[in-house]
Amino acid sequence: MKVLHVITGLGVGGAEQQLRLLLRHLPYEADVVTLTNPGAVARAIVADGGRVRDLAMAGNRDLAALPRLTRLIAGGHYDVVHTHLYRACLYGRLAARLAGVRTVVATEHSLGETRMEGRPLGPGVRGLYLASERLGTATVAVSPTIARRLVRWGVPRHRVQVVPNGIDAARFAFDPAARTAVRHQLGLPDGAFAIGAVGRLAAGKRFHVLLDALAELPGAWLVLAGGGDQEQALRARADRLGVAGRVVFAGECPQDDTGPEGAGPALPGLLSAVDCLASPSGDEAFGLAVLEGIAAGLPVAYVTCPAVDDLPAGSVPGALRTGRTAAAFTGALRELRRAGPGRLPVPDAVRRYCVTTTSAQLVRVYEAAAARVPLPRPAYDTAYDTAPGPAPGAAHPTTNTSEKEETR
Numbered sequence: 001m002k003v004l005h006v007i008t009g010l011g012v013g014g015a016e017q018q019l020r021l022l023l024r025h026l027p028y029e030a031d032v033v034t035l036t037n038p039g040a041v042a043r044a045i046v047a048d049g050g051r052v053r054d055l056a057m058a059g060n061r062d063l064a065a066l067p068r069l070t071r072l073i074a075g076g077h078y079d080v081v082h083t084h085l086y087r088a089c090l091y092g093r094l095a096a097r098l099a100g101v102r103t104v105v106a107t108e109h110s111l112g113e114t115r116m117e118g119r120p121l122g123p124g125v126r127g128l129y130l131a132s133e134r135l136g137t138a139t140v141a142v143s144p145t146i147a148r149r150l151v152r153w154g155v156p157r158h159r160v161q162v163v164p165n166g167i168d169a170a171r172f173a174f175d176p177a178a179r180t181a182v183r184h185q186l187g188l189p190d191g192a193f194a195i196g197a198v199g200r201l202a203a204g205k206r207f208h209v210l211l212d213a214l215a216e217l218p219g220a221w222l223v224l225a226g227g228g229d230q231e232q233a234l235r236a237r238a239d240r241l242g243v244a245g246r247v248v249f250a251g252e253c254p255q256d257d258t259g260p261e262g263a264g265p266a267l268p269g270l271l272s273a274v275d276c277l278a279s280p281s282g283d284e285a286f287g288l289a290v291l292e293g294i295a296a297g298l299p300v301a302y303v304t305c306p307a308v309d310d311l312p313a314g315s316v317p318g319a320l321r322t323g324r325t326a327a328a329f330t331g332a333l334r335e336l337r338r339a340g341p342g343r344l345p346v347p348d349a350v351r352r353y354c355v356t357t358t359s360a361q362l363v364r365v366y367e368a369a370a371a372r373v374p375l376p377r378p379a380y381d382t383a384y385d386t387a388p389g390p391a392p393g394a395a396h397p398t399t400n401t402s403e404k405e406e407t408r
Helices: 014-025 040-047 065-076 086-098 123-133 144-153 176-186 208-214 231-241 267-273 288-295 326-338 348-353 355-371
Strands: 002-007 029-034 052-054 080-084 103-108 138-141 160-162 194-198 221-225 247-251 276-279 300-302 319-321
Touching: 002 014, 002 065, 002 086, 014 029, 014 040, 014 288, 014 355, 029 040, 029 065, 040 052, 065 086, 080 086, 080 355, 086 103, 086 123, 103 355, 123 144, 138 144, 138 355, 144 160, 176 267, 194 208, 194 267, 194 288, 208 221, 208 231, 208 326, 221 267, 231 247, 267 288, 276 288, 276 326, 288 300, 288 348, 300 326, 319 326, 348 355
Parallel strands: 002 029, 002 080, 029 052, 080 103, 103 138, 138 160, 194 221, 194 276, 221 247, 276 300, 300 319
Antiparallel strands: none
């Protein structure tokens, strides 16, 4: 079986890193096409021995990219086309069908309650997504939460399969030597309580909440690992709050040491360096950063994380779900600081997301889709099939807090 992965971009991000990890474990010959931005993850895939083509798409409405992608797919004689992220799903599904590929799988990484990859979930976004979804063979949700959202949104239940994001948990094991080295690299004082936060520096991640909380936590430090268009706004806010001297902007942190010169420390080392992880985002599709923090033995304060919330209660004792406001995070982080330094045992629940397990699940999706037979399991685990909630884009109780309340 020969597989082509089509993704919107290959900068440092959760979906992009997940694709690189899958390529290491899937037992098929595979190529990658990025519509745009062949960034750090593209270079890492090539360093791993993979092949990446850049379609050099000029923008969302660059329709000239469609025939280029169609020709590339047809010329590659692929058995499966697997698309990742919204724009790649729209163009990739259509191009695969025009090229005569019968098996088209898409992974939905980023369908939130109110937004998809930063886009408000209006009728136009929903209509385009559902129209392109009909051109596919199967749609993979990265969590039962996303599966439920897809079904409520109008994707036929029988076409939805859950394959969680996978992690290589052993790579995130606590490393005392890396802790010492990275804390020195980042300029963290000896003995300082360091809060880690990982993700794109985008408005939806709500990292400003952590800056507000930091102002109420004398002596604590905040390490922000990521890049994005909100960096200058966050720096300005830190200045206004008087906490700029206790905030480290670590930059984009690759999964290993293959990052370009000038990149931040490798993510496993950074997680060894901090004392807890905080995730203020209120609209996550999976919550990969939280899961990686748990795999590193860190206590975690978070607003929402389907990777944890879809597990049976009590499966992750070190995960503290908290409110959306700065005051809620101040209280949660004070509690974590009082508990003192040290690492927690990695819970057995992390094994559920072992990349070898999740890649084997994806192989079954490919093979069943290619054979046009249903998988011998329900569309998603009925243990999580609770009463339906609001459709994506509808009002949701966790998204009604005003900005004024969030920044108190």
